Amino acid sequence: MKKKDKDALERYKKRLELSANSVHLNPFETEAERNREMALAKKSFKACVERYFPHFATCEVPDFHIDLANKARANQKIKAFLEWGRAQAKSxxxxxxxxxxxxINGIDVYLVLVGNNKDRAxxxxxxxxxxxxxxxxxxxDFGVQHNPGNWESGFxxxxxxxxxQALGMGQSVRGLRVKSKRPTIIVMDDxxxxxxxxxxxxxxxxxxxxERDLLPTMDGEVRMFLYANNRFAPNMVQIILQERHPDWLVHRVNAYDPVTYEPRWKAKYAPNYFKELEQEIGVLAAHAEYNNEPHIEGTIFKNDDIxxxxxxxxxxxxxxxGYWDVAYAGTKTSDYNAVVIQGVKGRDFWEIDCFVKQCKIAEVLDYMCITQIGLPASVVIHWVFEAQFWNDAIEDAIKLAEKKYGIQLNIIKRKNPGINKYDxxxxxxxxxxxxxFFYNEKLKHKRDHQVAKGQLMGIEPGYKTKDDYPDAKKGATDECQKYAVDDSGNNTAAYKSTTGNYNQSSNRW
Structure with a gap:
């Protein structure tokens, strides 16, 4: 036996052991009780999982599993994308x-499971x-299902x-038939x-x-198609299919709230699980893998620019x-409060610190006050924000923060120049x-800075990403530009911008 086949056989034996040893029959269950439990499992997806698959149901079945299961049972022609974050049990x-x-609900199932290759499937x-x-x-409950002669890996x-039946992605679909049966459920997984x-x-x-080969293999009354993959990249096959078929269901489930870190599957994850995970792998990777927010490698602004x-x-x-781009709501769908603290040294601009969060006004004002209090006596930050955001609520929040910390922020209001934001x-x-532009090296692993980079690199024609940090960066740069000078002492605003690499050896600290 080839090593590959031997390894596959060993894996399958372990699966058999897991299934056989994880389910314990109730020896005292009567026939009436058995029939009642089977009827309940047929009616309720949750009950089905708990009765037949307790080794998978190590915690309470989540509501989004139940929701999609009910949708599939009700619509036997469903076409759905399972855009669930990692570790939400898509597979x-x-x-x-x-x-x-x-x-068990009486639907004739001919399942075709598609993997990225045949072995994986x-x-x-x-x-x-x-x-x-x-x-x-x-x-x-259903009798022996093992069927020698029709029982092998992949079929x-x-x-x-x-x-x-298993199928590799892109493989010929010829032979997807068992006598008169044609596929009724196709699942593309990962x-x-x-x-x-x-x-x-x-x-x-x-x-x-x-579209042209796989789906046409189904031609009966039951024609279900499920595409199970989190949206971890900006360009994916599922995005192409979603754009072409806007009536297909996109069942999106993010693993956690990026503001509160509350897990979507509360029974499975501890309240601080995803906060700790962000610290371990970085906010951009966490958002891409767990929250369907892919990191975009910019076409205009790039990693090499930082x-x-x-x-x-x-x-x-x-x-x-310190330039503040104001946001109000503080929810997972709202804009970000973005503050860029930037200093001028010669002709260059240094980003000293940044704050980029979906939060309430009070939190960003706390940050500004604490930052100001922590400055050496010889250093002053001039706080600026756009006058269009000024209202009584902002004024009251600023007064409360100043009273709380016993300082004055002396925030300057600037009128928006009225230029198109993208331009x-x-x-x-x-x-x-x-x-x-230079960045304080201590920002490299700061969560706010990672979010900021993600927003900056998402800027391109027709962008749909958040732009609060780039807007604040532009505001801070406009303020600093008035004070930037070249080696001759001339203000650099008078010079036309040129492209190319700046010789860092001329930067004098």
Missing amino acids: VFADVLLPFWLW EQLLEDLRAEFEANPQIIN FVTRSGFVG CETKDLVQNPARQEKIAKWV QYAPLPRLNTFKIIF RILSLQPYYQNRR
Whole structure:
């Protein structure tokens, strides 16, 4: 036996052991009780999972699993994208629990499970095959399902007629038929790889394969299609399909609230789990993998534009501004309160610190007050925000914060120049190209800075990302520009911006 086949057999044996040893039959269950429990499992997805798959249901079944299961049972022609964050049990739900529940509800199931390659698809299908072969509760309630002669890796037919077949993405669909049966449920699970999302031509080819080859293999009354993948990249096959088929369901579930860190699946995750995870892997990676917010590698502003360096002493800056882009709501869908603290040194601009959060006004004012209190006696920050945001609520919040900390912020109101926001932000590009922006190296791993970078690199024509940090960066730069001078002492605002790399050796600290 080849090592690959031997390893696959060992994995399957372990699955059989898990299924056989994790389900314990109730020896005292009467026939009436059994019939009642089976009827309940048929009616309730949650009850089904708890009765037949307690080894998967290590915590309470989440409401979003129940919601999509009910939608699938009610609409047997459903086309749905499971855009659930990582660790929300997409694969278990789509590959095992849902097909089984539909089957006990009397739906004729011919499941085609598509992986990014044939081997991966076969591995995914083994979970369900093992349950049919070894799960004591399934055998007790529905009889022996193991069907020698039609029972192999990548393809099985139970004695009751449930068909499971594995298929690699892009593979020929010829042969997707068992006698007169055609596929009734197609699940594409975790098909988007890091390589695929970097290959637009191949993505387009796969989208056409789904539409023109895969879906037409179903021609009966039951034609379900589920695409299970979190939205971790800005360009994906599922995005192409969603744009072409706006009537298909996008069932999006983010793993946690980015403001409060409250988990979506409260029974599974501790309140601080995702806050700790952000600290471990970084906010951009966490948002991409768990909250369907892919990090966009900019086409205008890029990672290479961000140059870090040790921060000069604060009292060596000619002037320091703290520019505040105001937001009110403080919810997971609201704009961000963004503050950029930036200083001028010669002809260059140094980002000393930043605050970028979806929060209430009081929190950002706390930050500003604490920052001001922590400054050396010889250093002053000039706070600025756009006059259009001024209202009684802002004025009251500022007064409360000043009273709380016993200081005066002396915030300057500036009138918005009225230029289109995209054009205004785009005017930052020459500063990055000419290497005139420096970032305090201590910001590199700060959460607010990571969010800021994500927003900056999302700026492109027709962008739909948040732009609060780039707007604040532009405001801070306009304030600082009035005080920036070249080596001859001339204000650099009088000079036309040029492209190219700025020679950092001329920067004098």
